[in-house]
Amino acid sequence: MSLDRPARLRRRAATLGLVGLFAALATAPAALAAPDPTAVSATIPTDPDRTAGTRLGDVRVLAHFDRAAGQVAESIALEPGGSVVIGMISARQVVRVARNGALQVLATMPLPPGGGTTTPVVGAPDVTGVARSDSGAVYFLYSSGQGGLTGIWQLRRSGEPRLVVPLPADTFPNALVIDGRRHRFLATDSAGGRIWQAPLSGGEASVWSADPALTPVGFFGANGMKIHDGAVWATNSDRGTIVRIPVTKDGGSGRAEVRATGLEGIDDFDFTGRNSEILAAINQSSKLVRVSADGAHETLLGADDGMQGTTAVRVRGNRVYVTNGANLAGNDPTLMLAKLQRR
Numbered sequence: 001m002s003l004d005r006p007a008r009l010r011r012r013a014a015t016l017g018l019v020g021l022f023a024a025l026a027t028a029p030a031a032l033a034a035p036d037p038t039a040v041s042a043t044i045p046t047d048p049d050r051t052a053g054t055r056l057g058d059v060r061v062l063a064h065f066d067r068a069a070g071q072v073a074e075s076i077a078l079e080p081g082g083s084v085v086i087g088m089i090s091a092r093q094v095v096r097v098a099r100n101g102a103l104q105v106l107a108t109m110p111l112p113p114g115g116g117t118t119t120p121v122v123g124a125p126d127v128t129g130v131a132r133s134d135s136g137a138v139y140f141l142y143s144s145g146q147g148g149l150t151g152i153w154q155l156r157r158s159g160e161p162r163l164v165v166p167l168p169a170d171t172f173p174n175a176l177v178i179d180g181r182r183h184r185f186l187a188t189d190s191a192g193g194r195i196w197q198a199p200l201s202g203g204e205a206s207v208w209s210a211d212p213a214l215t216p217v218g219f220f221g222a223n224g225m226k227i228h229d230g231a232v233w234a235t236n237s238d239r240g241t242i243v244r245i246p247v248t249k250d251g252g253s254g255r256a257e258v259r260a261t262g263l264e265g266i267d268d269f270d271f272t273g274r275n276s277e278i279l280a281a282i283n284q285s286s287k288l289v290r291v292s293a294d295g296a297h298e299t300l301l302g303a304d305d306g307m308q309g310t311t312a313v314r315v316r317g318n319r320v321y322v323t324n325g326a327n328l329a330g331n332d333p334t335l336m337l338a339k340l341q342r343r
Contacts (some may be wrong), residue, residue: 009062013111017086018319021261041092053290054272054279055302057321058300058339063101065333071095072324073333075175075268076314077130077138084314084321087130087140094127094140097335106226107161109153112146119145120172120191121220129176129187133200139164141173141187149204152176152198164202170197175225175234175268178192186225188234193221195234195245195253209253213243224268224330229276233259233269240264242278247270260295268312279320281310288313288322301338308332 016159065071070091078087082099085106092109109127119125122143129141138155141233150173152165152303165172170189183200186208193215197208209232214222217238224235232245232253240263246254259276265284269291272279278291279300288301301307301322309327313320316338326333 001303007182009074013082025207053298053343054277055272055299055341055343056288056338057341058337059301059305060337061200061306061334062321062337063097063103063335065103065335066091067326067331067333071333072309072311072325072326073335074253074311075129076312076321076323076335077132078314078316078321079132082319083333085130085132086323087127089126089128090124092125092142094128094130094161096318107140107155107159109144111144112144112149114225119143119150120170123178124149124342125149128172128174131176131178131185133178134180139176139178139185141176141279142167143172143174145169151187151328152187157276165198165205167196167205174223177225177227177232179227180189188222188225190216190220190237191316195222195232195307197223209245209256211243211245211253211256213239213256213258223266224281226270228271235263235269235280237266237283240266242266242269242295260291260297261289263289263297267310270313270315272315272340272342279313281313281322283311283325283327286310286324306334306336318342 023067042073042177060115072089073086074089075087084097086095095109096104114275125144131139144150147169154164155161168225172189173187177186177189185198187196194210195208196205206292220237221232223237226233235242241258242260243256244259245256265282267281267283268281269278276293287299289297289299291297311325311326312323318334320338320340322336324334
């Protein structure tokens with residue numbers, strides 16, 4: 001996720017990058033993108049048909065958002081019928097975009113007492129990841145910089161959010177995933193470089209993985225996350241990597257394997273349904289890339305296609321939803337829709 005640079009944070013280290021300060025990361029030393037030497041690189045089968053990978057067509061804007069009002073689109077949860085739920089960073093909102101592009105604000109989170117406190121890394125309260133359960137319940141992450149507000153929230157039918165899983169004030173919860181098989185939430189912590197778990201019924205959270213491959217290199221570590229093929233996959237924005245963390249028989253975490261490198265500023269991602277092929281949102285350089293099973297990657301959509309601070313991607317069937325936060329280029333945050341063309 002990304003926002004504009006608040007004046008009080010311009011004095012921070014030059015490595016400040018994703019989420020409220022991503023533009024500064026573009027000037028950070030290249031060494032910050034180096035893979036974690038303590039992580040284990042997997043032996044990945046070479047994709048025998050790399051040149052015949054997925055392509056995107058019929059790319060169009062489904063909805064425009066109000067950048068001046070803080071509607072920096074950050075995350076996507078799919079709903080039946082083609083609508084989506086999106087987290088809006090500095091607006092502190094959860095919104096629904098209908099299939100025809102109509103926008104409905106579902107919730108706006110209040111500022112913490114005193115007008116807002118400095119959150120870890122970012123500096124301002126933010127709504128980040130969103131998720132939807134099989135029963136239709138909508139959950140989202142709020143990073144407020146205060147205990148009792150930071151954590152996983154549920155959007156109730158009454159429209160009033162309620163905190164279901166508190167997280168420590170010094171965390172920056174970013175991506176939210178529901179692990180239905182084990183009836184739990186998983187949430188990345190970009191400030192602490194770890195993944196938290198908590199019961200789906202709510203309650204106390206615990207650290208599921210603090211593997212070194214998730215840690216930041218001065219600013220922003222674990223970011224996007226998905227469950228796929230018996231493992232939890234996550235991005236590390238500072239290191240420009242995608243890692244795979246095996247899930248053990250008892251639901252615990254194995255040791256992370258680096259599956260792709262050279263993706264500086266990577267944010268969210270999703271699987272295309274073609275084995276372990278991935279579509280990844282690269283916030284720093286405003287593009288959507290295809291990552292093959294062997295870690296090779298190529299740009300599918302760029303600035304000429306309307307990418308502006310690309311933050312999230314979700315795939316359903318042959319439909320691909322992409323959010324742009326417009327934090328690095330332009331002033332037009334959008335939700336875009338494209339057709340998946342598997343070759």
